[in-house]
Amino acid sequence: MEDVLTEIPPPSRFFQEDLNNFIPPPPSLPTPFLLFSDPYATKILHPSILIIAISPSSLQIFHRVSAKTLIGTLVLPEIPFSGNSIKASLKDKSCNIYSLNDSEKLVCIISVQCSVPAERSHVVSKLLLGGQIFPERVLILDSIQSQNFRSKLSWDETLAYKLETSSERKEFNSGHGGSSLLKDVDYFPSGSVVDGLAAALLARCQILNIKGTLHLSWPKFGTSVILLLRSLLLNDVLAGLEFGSNGDYEDQHFNSGWKDPLVDAELYT
Template identity: 35%
Template sequence: MENVVTDAPPPSRFSPDDLDNFAAPPPQPTPILVVSPANPSPAPGLLILLISPTSLALLPHLSSSPPLHASLLLPELPLERSHPPIRVYLHEGALLAAAHGAVPAHRARAVARSLVSALQPEEVLVLDAVLSGSYRGRLAADEPVEGKLETRAARMRGGVSAARGVATLAPPGSMVDGLGAAVMAECEMRGKAASMVLTWPEGARPVEFGVMRRVAAELGVDPAQAAVGRVSGRAELDALYT
Protein backbone atom coordinates (compact mmCIF):
# COMPACT_ATOMS: atom_id res chain seq x y z
CA MET A 1 0.00 0.00 0.00
CA GLU A 2 1.33 3.43 -0.92
CA ASN A 3 2.35 5.85 1.81
CA VAL A 4 1.00 9.25 0.79
CA VAL A 5 3.30 10.99 3.26
CA THR A 6 6.68 9.54 2.34
CA ASP A 7 6.27 8.38 -1.23
CA ALA A 8 7.41 10.70 -3.99
CA PRO A 9 4.53 12.60 -5.59
CA PRO A 10 3.57 11.64 -9.12
CA PRO A 11 4.89 13.82 -11.93
CA SER A 12 2.88 16.95 -12.58
CA ARG A 13 0.58 16.97 -15.54
CA PHE A 14 1.58 20.56 -16.18
CA SER A 15 4.79 21.74 -17.78
CA PRO A 16 6.79 24.45 -15.96
CA ASP A 17 5.56 26.97 -18.54
CA ASP A 18 1.95 26.05 -17.77
CA LEU A 19 2.54 26.44 -14.04
CA ASP A 20 3.75 29.99 -14.62
CA ASN A 21 0.26 30.87 -15.83
CA PHE A 22 -1.06 30.40 -12.29
CA ALA A 23 1.56 32.62 -10.67
CA ALA A 24 0.55 36.07 -9.49
CA PRO A 25 1.63 38.80 -11.92
CA PRO A 26 4.42 41.08 -10.72
CA PRO A 27 3.16 44.22 -8.99
CA GLN A 28 2.82 47.28 -11.20
CA PRO A 29 4.65 50.46 -10.14
CA THR A 30 2.53 53.16 -8.58
CA PRO A 31 1.67 56.08 -10.89
CA ILE A 32 3.60 59.24 -10.08
CA LEU A 33 1.91 62.64 -9.88
CA VAL A 34 4.58 65.31 -10.33
CA VAL A 35 3.32 68.69 -9.07
CA SER A 36 4.81 71.86 -10.54
CA PRO A 37 6.77 73.74 -7.86
CA ALA A 38 5.57 77.02 -9.36
CA ASN A 39 1.93 76.11 -8.77
CA PRO A 40 1.35 74.56 -5.33
CA SER A 41 -1.79 72.58 -4.61
CA PRO A 42 -4.81 74.92 -4.43
CA ALA A 43 -7.20 72.48 -2.70
CA PRO A 44 -9.61 72.73 -5.63
CA GLY A 45 -13.35 72.78 -5.34
CA LEU A 46 -13.84 71.17 -8.76
CA LEU A 47 -11.80 68.75 -10.85
CA ILE A 48 -12.86 68.40 -14.50
CA LEU A 49 -11.48 65.30 -16.18
CA LEU A 50 -11.43 65.63 -19.98
CA ILE A 51 -11.33 62.22 -21.68
CA SER A 52 -13.52 62.36 -24.79
CA PRO A 53 -12.27 64.02 -27.99
CA THR A 54 -15.29 66.33 -27.76
CA SER A 55 -14.23 67.68 -24.35
CA LEU A 56 -10.54 67.88 -25.28
CA ALA A 57 -11.48 70.07 -28.24
CA LEU A 58 -12.26 72.88 -25.77
CA LEU A 59 -8.69 73.15 -24.49
CA PRO A 60 -7.01 74.89 -27.44
CA HIS A 61 -9.66 77.65 -27.32
CA LEU A 62 -9.07 78.81 -23.75
CA SER A 63 -8.55 82.57 -23.59
CA SER A 64 -5.08 82.05 -22.14
CA SER A 65 -2.86 79.00 -21.82
CA PRO A 66 -3.59 77.62 -18.34
CA PRO A 67 -0.55 77.05 -16.13
CA LEU A 68 0.51 73.46 -15.66
CA HIS A 69 -0.22 72.19 -12.17
CA ALA A 70 0.84 68.53 -12.34
CA SER A 71 1.72 65.66 -14.65
CA LEU A 72 0.79 62.05 -14.03
CA LEU A 73 3.42 59.55 -15.15
CA LEU A 74 3.25 55.79 -15.56
CA PRO A 75 6.74 54.45 -14.74
CA GLU A 76 6.36 51.45 -17.05
CA LEU A 77 5.84 53.62 -20.15
CA PRO A 78 8.91 54.44 -22.28
CA LEU A 79 10.65 57.63 -21.24
CA GLU A 80 10.96 58.74 -24.85
CA ARG A 81 7.22 59.41 -24.99
CA SER A 82 6.74 63.08 -25.82
CA HIS A 83 4.01 63.77 -23.25
CA PRO A 84 2.65 62.10 -20.11
CA PRO A 85 -0.79 60.46 -20.35
CA ILE A 86 -2.47 63.04 -18.11
CA ARG A 87 -1.66 66.67 -17.46
CA VAL A 88 -3.48 68.81 -14.90
CA TYR A 89 -3.94 72.54 -15.51
CA LEU A 90 -5.09 75.39 -13.26
CA HIS A 91 -7.92 77.49 -14.62
CA GLU A 92 -9.74 80.05 -12.45
CA GLY A 93 -9.79 77.98 -9.27
CA ALA A 94 -10.65 74.69 -10.97
CA LEU A 95 -8.37 71.89 -12.11
CA LEU A 96 -8.56 70.57 -15.68
CA ALA A 97 -7.14 67.07 -16.01
CA ALA A 98 -6.67 66.29 -19.70
CA ALA A 99 -6.13 62.72 -20.85
CA HIS A 100 -3.71 63.56 -23.65
CA GLY A 101 -2.69 59.92 -24.02
CA ALA A 102 -4.47 56.61 -23.62
CA VAL A 103 -4.36 54.99 -20.18
CA PRO A 104 -4.15 51.17 -20.38
CA ALA A 105 -7.29 49.51 -19.05
CA HIS A 106 -5.41 47.49 -16.44
CA ARG A 107 -3.87 50.70 -15.05
CA ALA A 108 -7.06 52.79 -14.92
CA ARG A 109 -7.78 51.96 -11.26
CA ALA A 110 -4.29 52.93 -10.09
CA VAL A 111 -4.36 56.17 -12.11
CA ALA A 112 -7.79 57.07 -10.73
CA ARG A 113 -6.61 56.45 -7.18
CA SER A 114 -3.53 58.62 -7.66
CA LEU A 115 -5.52 61.50 -9.16
CA VAL A 116 -8.28 61.61 -6.56
CA SER A 117 -6.09 60.97 -3.51
CA ALA A 118 -3.39 63.47 -4.51
CA LEU A 119 -5.58 66.31 -5.77
CA GLN A 120 -8.35 65.94 -3.15
CA PRO A 121 -11.09 67.82 -5.07
CA GLU A 122 -14.42 68.53 -3.43
CA GLU A 123 -16.34 67.64 -6.61
CA VAL A 124 -15.41 65.78 -9.79
CA LEU A 125 -16.87 66.13 -13.28
CA VAL A 126 -15.83 63.47 -15.81
CA LEU A 127 -16.46 64.14 -19.52
CA ASP A 128 -16.24 60.91 -21.49
CA ALA A 129 -17.76 59.40 -24.63
CA VAL A 130 -19.77 56.29 -25.44
CA LEU A 131 -17.65 54.06 -27.65
CA SER A 132 -19.30 52.63 -30.73
CA GLY A 133 -18.80 49.03 -29.59
CA SER A 134 -20.20 49.54 -26.11
CA TYR A 135 -23.88 50.30 -26.65
CA ARG A 136 -24.88 47.29 -28.73
CA GLY A 137 -26.25 49.35 -31.58
CA ARG A 138 -29.01 51.02 -29.56
CA LEU A 139 -28.01 54.56 -30.51
CA ALA A 140 -28.47 56.25 -33.86
CA ALA A 141 -25.16 56.84 -35.60
CA ASP A 142 -25.66 60.58 -36.10
CA GLU A 143 -28.02 61.63 -33.27
CA PRO A 144 -26.27 63.51 -30.42
CA VAL A 145 -27.09 62.01 -27.03
CA GLU A 146 -25.81 62.89 -23.56
CA GLY A 147 -26.47 61.25 -20.22
CA LYS A 148 -24.88 61.09 -16.80
CA LEU A 149 -23.97 58.68 -14.04
CA GLU A 150 -23.53 59.97 -10.49
CA THR A 151 -22.15 58.89 -7.16
CA ARG A 152 -24.44 58.80 -4.15
CA ALA A 153 -22.90 62.01 -2.77
CA ALA A 154 -23.59 63.81 -6.06
CA ARG A 155 -27.23 62.70 -6.09
CA MET A 156 -27.66 64.04 -2.55
CA ARG A 157 -26.34 67.43 -3.74
CA GLY A 158 -28.54 67.48 -6.81
CA GLY A 159 -25.65 67.09 -9.22
CA VAL A 160 -22.21 68.47 -9.89
CA SER A 161 -21.39 71.68 -11.75
CA ALA A 162 -22.42 71.67 -15.42
CA ALA A 163 -23.86 68.14 -15.14
CA ARG A 164 -26.90 69.31 -13.15
CA GLY A 165 -28.94 69.83 -16.29
CA VAL A 166 -28.15 66.44 -17.82
CA ALA A 167 -30.62 63.56 -17.62
CA THR A 168 -29.60 60.31 -15.98
CA LEU A 169 -28.34 57.76 -18.45
CA ALA A 170 -30.72 54.84 -18.85
CA PRO A 171 -30.04 52.05 -19.26
CA PRO A 172 -26.31 52.26 -18.39
CA GLY A 173 -25.70 48.69 -19.59
CA SER A 174 -22.05 47.74 -19.95
CA MET A 175 -20.87 50.72 -21.96
CA VAL A 176 -18.81 52.46 -19.25
CA ASP A 177 -15.26 51.35 -18.59
CA GLY A 178 -11.73 52.70 -18.62
CA LEU A 179 -10.39 55.70 -16.75
CA GLY A 180 -13.72 57.52 -16.36
CA ALA A 181 -15.41 54.52 -14.74
CA ALA A 182 -12.39 53.99 -12.47
CA VAL A 183 -12.52 57.62 -11.29
CA MET A 184 -16.24 57.28 -10.55
CA ALA A 185 -15.63 54.09 -8.54
CA GLU A 186 -12.84 55.77 -6.57
CA CYS A 187 -15.06 58.77 -5.79
CA GLU A 188 -17.91 56.50 -4.70
CA MET A 189 -15.63 54.68 -2.26
CA ARG A 190 -14.33 57.97 -0.87
CA GLY A 191 -17.79 59.53 -0.54
CA LYS A 192 -17.02 62.31 -3.02
CA ALA A 193 -19.58 64.00 -5.24
CA ALA A 194 -18.82 63.02 -8.83
CA SER A 195 -20.76 63.05 -12.09
CA MET A 196 -19.72 61.46 -15.35
CA VAL A 197 -21.37 62.77 -18.51
CA LEU A 198 -21.18 60.49 -21.54
CA THR A 199 -21.75 61.90 -25.01
CA TRP A 200 -22.52 60.22 -28.33
CA PRO A 201 -21.29 60.16 -31.06
CA GLU A 202 -17.69 60.02 -29.91
CA GLY A 203 -16.45 62.60 -32.39
CA ALA A 204 -19.33 65.11 -32.23
CA ARG A 205 -18.65 68.84 -31.91
CA PRO A 206 -18.91 70.37 -28.41
CA VAL A 207 -21.65 72.81 -29.48
CA GLU A 208 -24.03 69.86 -30.00
CA PHE A 209 -24.24 69.06 -26.27
CA GLY A 210 -25.71 71.13 -23.46
CA VAL A 211 -23.09 70.01 -20.94
CA MET A 212 -20.26 71.04 -23.27
CA ARG A 213 -21.83 74.44 -23.82
CA ARG A 214 -22.12 74.96 -20.05
CA VAL A 215 -18.54 73.82 -19.43
CA ALA A 216 -17.37 76.07 -22.27
CA ALA A 217 -19.16 79.01 -20.68
CA GLU A 218 -17.39 78.32 -17.37
CA LEU A 219 -14.04 78.15 -19.17
CA GLY A 220 -14.70 81.24 -21.30
CA VAL A 221 -14.67 79.28 -24.57
CA ASP A 222 -16.92 79.66 -27.60
CA PRO A 223 -18.03 76.04 -28.26
CA ALA A 224 -18.97 76.88 -31.85
CA GLN A 225 -15.28 77.39 -32.66
CA ALA A 226 -14.16 74.07 -31.15
CA ALA A 227 -13.89 71.24 -33.65
CA VAL A 228 -12.95 67.69 -32.74
CA GLY A 229 -10.75 67.43 -35.80
CA ARG A 230 -8.32 69.82 -34.20
CA VAL A 231 -7.42 67.33 -31.48
CA SER A 232 -7.15 64.32 -33.72
CA GLY A 233 -4.02 62.62 -32.44
CA ARG A 234 -3.78 65.42 -29.87
CA ALA A 235 -0.85 67.00 -31.74
CA GLU A 236 -2.36 70.48 -31.75
CA LEU A 237 -2.42 70.57 -27.96
CA ASP A 238 1.34 71.13 -27.96
CA ALA A 239 0.76 74.86 -27.44
CA LEU A 240 -0.38 74.08 -23.91
CA TYR A 241 2.94 72.45 -23.05
CA THR A 242 5.06 75.56 -23.56
Protein backbone atom coordinates in the same frame (compact mmCIF):
# COMPACT_ATOMS: atom_id res chain seq x y z
CA MET B 1 -4.39 -9.11 -18.60
CA GLU B 2 -5.38 -5.41 -18.87
CA ASP B 3 -6.36 -4.03 -22.24
CA VAL B 4 -4.04 -1.08 -22.86
CA LEU B 5 -6.36 0.31 -25.51
CA THR B 6 -9.46 0.64 -23.36
CA GLU B 7 -7.92 1.17 -19.95
CA ILE B 8 -8.39 4.70 -18.54
CA PRO B 9 -5.05 6.47 -18.88
CA PRO B 10 -3.26 7.47 -15.67
CA PRO B 11 -3.53 11.08 -14.56
CA SER B 12 -1.00 13.55 -15.82
CA ARG B 13 2.01 14.22 -13.62
CA PHE B 14 1.05 17.91 -13.56
CA PHE B 15 -2.13 19.88 -13.27
CA GLN B 16 -2.61 22.52 -15.94
CA GLU B 17 -1.91 25.34 -13.47
CA ASP B 18 1.31 23.63 -12.38
CA LEU B 19 2.71 23.92 -15.87
CA ASN B 20 2.73 27.72 -15.49
CA ASN B 21 5.25 27.39 -12.64
CA PHE B 22 7.97 26.88 -15.21
CA ILE B 23 7.19 30.19 -16.96
CA PRO B 24 8.87 33.24 -15.40
CA PRO B 25 6.31 35.85 -14.27
CA PRO B 26 6.14 39.00 -16.39
CA PRO B 27 8.06 41.95 -14.94
CA SER B 28 5.89 44.26 -12.86
CA LEU B 29 5.27 47.74 -14.23
CA PRO B 30 6.74 50.70 -12.33
CA THR B 31 4.29 52.65 -10.20
CA PRO B 32 2.85 55.79 -11.83
CA PHE B 33 3.36 59.07 -10.00
CA LEU B 34 2.43 62.78 -10.01
CA LEU B 35 4.78 65.68 -10.64
CA PHE B 36 3.75 69.21 -9.64
CA SER B 37 5.41 72.57 -10.14
CA ASP B 38 5.89 75.07 -7.32
CA PRO B 39 3.97 76.09 -5.27
CA TYR B 40 1.70 73.06 -5.75
CA ALA B 41 4.38 70.42 -5.16
CA THR B 42 4.23 70.60 -1.37
CA LYS B 43 0.52 71.02 -0.70
CA ILE B 44 -2.74 69.18 -1.18
CA LEU B 45 -5.00 70.66 -3.84
CA HIS B 46 -8.65 71.27 -2.94
CA PRO B 47 -10.25 72.50 -6.18
CA SER B 48 -13.88 73.48 -6.08
CA ILE B 49 -14.31 71.35 -9.17
CA LEU B 50 -11.99 68.93 -10.94
CA ILE B 51 -12.78 68.23 -14.59
CA ILE B 52 -11.21 65.10 -16.07
CA ALA B 53 -11.33 65.10 -19.88
CA ILE B 54 -11.01 61.64 -21.46
CA SER B 55 -13.14 61.78 -24.61
CA PRO B 56 -11.55 63.16 -27.81
CA SER B 57 -14.20 65.89 -28.01
CA SER B 58 -13.61 67.15 -24.47
CA LEU B 59 -9.84 67.09 -25.06
CA GLN B 60 -10.30 69.32 -28.09
CA ILE B 61 -12.41 71.78 -26.12
CA PHE B 62 -9.95 72.23 -23.25
CA HIS B 63 -6.98 72.28 -25.60
CA ARG B 64 -8.42 75.53 -27.00
CA VAL B 65 -8.82 77.18 -23.58
CA SER B 66 -6.08 79.79 -23.22
CA ALA B 67 -6.84 80.78 -19.62
CA LYS B 68 -5.17 77.74 -18.10
CA THR B 69 -1.81 77.08 -16.47
CA LEU B 70 0.10 73.80 -16.47
CA ILE B 71 0.72 72.86 -12.82
CA GLY B 72 1.50 69.15 -12.98
CA THR B 73 1.45 65.89 -14.86
CA LEU B 74 0.74 62.22 -14.30
CA VAL B 75 3.66 60.02 -15.34
CA LEU B 76 2.94 56.50 -16.54
CA PRO B 77 6.43 54.94 -16.87
CA GLU B 78 5.34 52.56 -19.62
CA ILE B 79 4.37 55.47 -21.91
CA PRO B 80 7.47 57.09 -23.47
CA PHE B 81 7.80 60.87 -23.75
CA SER B 82 9.53 60.57 -27.11
CA GLY B 83 7.46 62.13 -29.85
CA ASN B 84 5.78 64.67 -27.58
CA SER B 85 6.16 68.29 -28.63
CA ILE B 86 7.45 71.09 -26.43
CA LYS B 87 4.29 73.08 -27.07
CA ALA B 88 1.08 71.37 -25.95
CA SER B 89 -0.42 69.29 -28.76
CA LEU B 90 -3.41 66.99 -29.06
CA LYS B 91 -1.07 64.40 -30.57
CA ASP B 92 1.00 64.15 -27.37
CA LYS B 93 0.67 61.05 -25.20
CA SER B 94 0.36 62.84 -21.89
CA CYS B 95 -1.84 63.38 -18.85
CA ASN B 96 -1.40 67.01 -17.82
CA ILE B 97 -3.01 68.87 -14.93
CA TYR B 98 -4.05 72.50 -15.39
CA SER B 99 -5.52 75.26 -13.25
CA LEU B 100 -7.83 77.93 -14.64
CA ASN B 101 -6.45 81.44 -14.25
CA ASP B 102 -9.64 83.47 -14.14
CA SER B 103 -11.54 81.61 -11.41
CA GLU B 104 -12.20 82.90 -7.91
CA LYS B 105 -12.01 79.34 -6.62
CA LEU B 106 -9.42 76.83 -7.79
CA VAL B 107 -10.65 74.88 -10.80
CA CYS B 108 -8.46 72.07 -12.14
CA ILE B 109 -8.56 70.25 -15.46
CA ILE B 110 -6.88 66.94 -16.21
CA SER B 111 -6.45 66.15 -19.90
CA VAL B 112 -5.98 62.40 -20.34
CA GLN B 113 -4.34 62.21 -23.77
CA CYS B 114 -2.81 58.78 -23.25
CA SER B 115 -4.53 55.40 -23.24
CA VAL B 116 -4.74 54.01 -19.69
CA PRO B 117 -4.99 50.18 -19.73
CA ALA B 118 -7.85 48.67 -17.74
CA GLU B 119 -5.45 46.99 -15.31
CA ARG B 120 -3.90 50.38 -14.48
CA SER B 121 -7.18 52.28 -14.09
CA HIS B 122 -7.57 51.79 -10.33
CA VAL B 123 -3.96 52.77 -9.62
CA VAL B 124 -4.35 55.93 -11.70
CA SER B 125 -7.70 56.81 -10.10
CA LYS B 126 -6.13 56.61 -6.63
CA LEU B 127 -3.41 59.04 -7.71
CA LEU B 128 -5.81 61.53 -9.25
CA LEU B 129 -8.37 61.44 -6.44
CA GLY B 130 -7.88 61.32 -2.71
CA GLY B 131 -4.11 61.79 -2.43
CA GLN B 132 -2.54 65.07 -3.40
CA ILE B 133 -5.76 66.10 -5.15
CA PHE B 134 -8.94 66.15 -3.07
CA PRO B 135 -11.68 68.10 -4.89
CA GLU B 136 -15.09 69.17 -3.67
CA ARG B 137 -16.67 68.03 -6.92
CA VAL B 138 -15.61 65.97 -9.92
CA LEU B 139 -16.84 65.99 -13.52
CA ILE B 140 -15.58 63.18 -15.79
CA LEU B 141 -16.07 63.59 -19.55
CA ASP B 142 -15.93 60.39 -21.59
CA SER B 143 -17.52 58.81 -24.66
CA ILE B 144 -20.08 56.03 -24.99
CA GLN B 145 -18.45 52.74 -26.02
CA SER B 146 -20.62 51.16 -28.70
CA GLN B 147 -19.87 47.60 -27.54
CA ASN B 148 -21.14 48.45 -24.03
CA PHE B 149 -24.33 50.26 -25.06
CA ARG B 150 -27.54 48.26 -25.07
CA SER B 151 -29.25 50.15 -27.91
CA LYS B 152 -28.39 50.86 -31.52
CA LEU B 153 -26.22 53.92 -32.11
CA SER B 154 -26.60 56.14 -35.15
CA TRP B 155 -24.05 58.56 -36.58
CA ASP B 156 -26.83 61.04 -37.26
CA GLU B 157 -27.80 61.35 -33.59
CA THR B 158 -25.95 63.17 -30.81
CA LEU B 159 -26.49 61.60 -27.38
CA ALA B 160 -25.54 62.58 -23.84
CA TYR B 161 -26.09 60.74 -20.55
CA LYS B 162 -24.78 60.89 -17.00
CA LEU B 163 -24.01 58.77 -13.97
CA GLU B 164 -23.70 60.20 -10.47
CA THR B 165 -22.35 59.23 -7.09
CA SER B 166 -24.82 58.93 -4.22
CA SER B 167 -23.56 62.18 -2.63
CA GLU B 168 -24.16 64.11 -5.87
CA ARG B 169 -27.68 62.74 -6.21
CA LYS B 170 -28.39 63.26 -2.50
CA GLU B 171 -27.65 67.00 -2.77
CA PHE B 172 -30.07 67.31 -5.67
CA ASN B 173 -32.82 65.44 -3.77
CA SER B 174 -32.23 67.12 -0.41
CA GLY B 175 -34.45 70.12 -1.11
CA HIS B 176 -32.05 72.49 0.65
CA GLY B 177 -31.00 74.53 -2.36
CA GLY B 178 -28.61 71.96 -3.77
CA SER B 179 -28.61 71.20 -7.46
CA SER B 180 -27.24 68.47 -9.65
CA LEU B 181 -24.24 69.50 -11.72
CA LEU B 182 -25.86 68.35 -14.97
CA LYS B 183 -29.51 68.66 -14.03
CA ASP B 184 -30.87 68.56 -17.60
CA VAL B 185 -28.96 65.45 -18.75
CA ASP B 186 -30.69 62.05 -18.70
CA TYR B 187 -29.28 59.12 -16.75
CA PHE B 188 -27.34 56.39 -18.54
CA PRO B 189 -29.77 53.66 -19.69
CA SER B 190 -30.08 50.59 -17.50
CA GLY B 191 -28.30 47.58 -18.97
CA SER B 192 -25.51 49.62 -20.57
CA VAL B 193 -22.00 49.38 -19.14
CA VAL B 194 -19.13 51.77 -18.42
CA ASP B 195 -15.62 50.44 -17.90
CA GLY B 196 -12.01 51.57 -17.93
CA LEU B 197 -10.63 54.74 -16.35
CA ALA B 198 -13.94 56.62 -16.27
CA ALA B 199 -15.61 53.85 -14.26
CA ALA B 200 -12.63 53.63 -11.88
CA LEU B 201 -12.71 57.40 -11.28
CA LEU B 202 -16.44 57.45 -10.56
CA ALA B 203 -16.05 54.48 -8.19
CA ARG B 204 -13.22 56.33 -6.45
CA CYS B 205 -15.51 59.34 -5.96
CA GLN B 206 -18.14 57.06 -4.44
CA ILE B 207 -15.63 55.51 -2.02
CA LEU B 208 -14.35 58.93 -0.89
CA ASN B 209 -17.87 60.41 -0.67
CA ILE B 210 -17.00 63.05 -3.27
CA LYS B 211 -19.77 64.55 -5.37
CA GLY B 212 -18.96 63.05 -8.75
CA THR B 213 -20.64 63.03 -12.17
CA LEU B 214 -19.68 61.04 -15.24
CA HIS B 215 -20.88 62.55 -18.54
CA LEU B 216 -20.98 60.22 -21.54
CA SER B 217 -21.49 61.53 -25.06
CA TRP B 218 -21.89 60.12 -28.56
CA PRO B 219 -20.36 60.18 -31.12
CA LYS B 220 -16.70 60.32 -30.12
CA PHE B 221 -15.83 62.82 -32.85
CA GLY B 222 -17.59 65.58 -34.73
CA THR B 223 -18.68 69.18 -34.45
CA SER B 224 -22.14 68.33 -33.10
CA VAL B 225 -20.90 66.63 -29.93
CA ILE B 226 -18.23 69.29 -29.39
CA LEU B 227 -20.84 72.05 -29.51
CA LEU B 228 -23.08 70.04 -27.15
CA LEU B 229 -20.26 69.71 -24.60
CA ARG B 230 -19.28 73.35 -24.99
CA SER B 231 -22.85 74.49 -24.33
CA LEU B 232 -23.14 72.19 -21.32
CA LEU B 233 -19.90 73.49 -19.79
CA LEU B 234 -20.85 77.13 -20.31
CA ASN B 235 -24.38 76.76 -18.95
CA ASP B 236 -23.85 74.38 -16.01
CA VAL B 237 -20.17 74.24 -15.06
CA LEU B 238 -17.89 77.10 -16.10
CA ALA B 239 -20.09 80.05 -17.01
CA GLY B 240 -18.18 82.90 -18.61
CA LEU B 241 -15.09 80.92 -19.59
CA GLU B 242 -13.91 81.46 -23.16
CA PHE B 243 -13.74 78.12 -24.97
CA GLY B 244 -12.73 79.46 -28.37
CA SER B 245 -14.82 79.98 -31.48
CA ASN B 246 -16.69 77.19 -33.19
CA GLY B 247 -14.28 77.18 -36.13
CA ASP B 248 -11.35 76.34 -33.85
CA TYR B 249 -12.54 72.77 -33.33
CA GLU B 250 -11.56 71.40 -36.72
CA ASP B 251 -8.42 69.31 -36.21
CA GLN B 252 -6.88 66.81 -38.58
CA HIS B 253 -5.80 64.57 -35.72
CA PHE B 254 -9.44 63.96 -34.74
CA ASN B 255 -11.14 63.02 -37.96
CA SER B 256 -14.90 63.51 -37.81
CA GLY B 257 -15.22 60.87 -40.53
CA TRP B 258 -13.93 58.13 -38.24
CA LYS B 259 -16.23 55.11 -38.09
CA ASP B 260 -16.68 52.51 -35.39
CA PRO B 261 -17.14 49.07 -37.02
CA LEU B 262 -19.54 48.02 -34.23
CA VAL B 263 -21.99 50.86 -34.82
CA ASP B 264 -25.18 49.86 -36.65
CA ALA B 265 -24.31 46.17 -36.16
CA GLU B 266 -27.39 44.03 -35.51
CA LEU B 267 -25.68 42.45 -32.49
CA TYR B 268 -26.20 45.67 -30.51
CA THR B 269 -29.81 46.39 -31.47
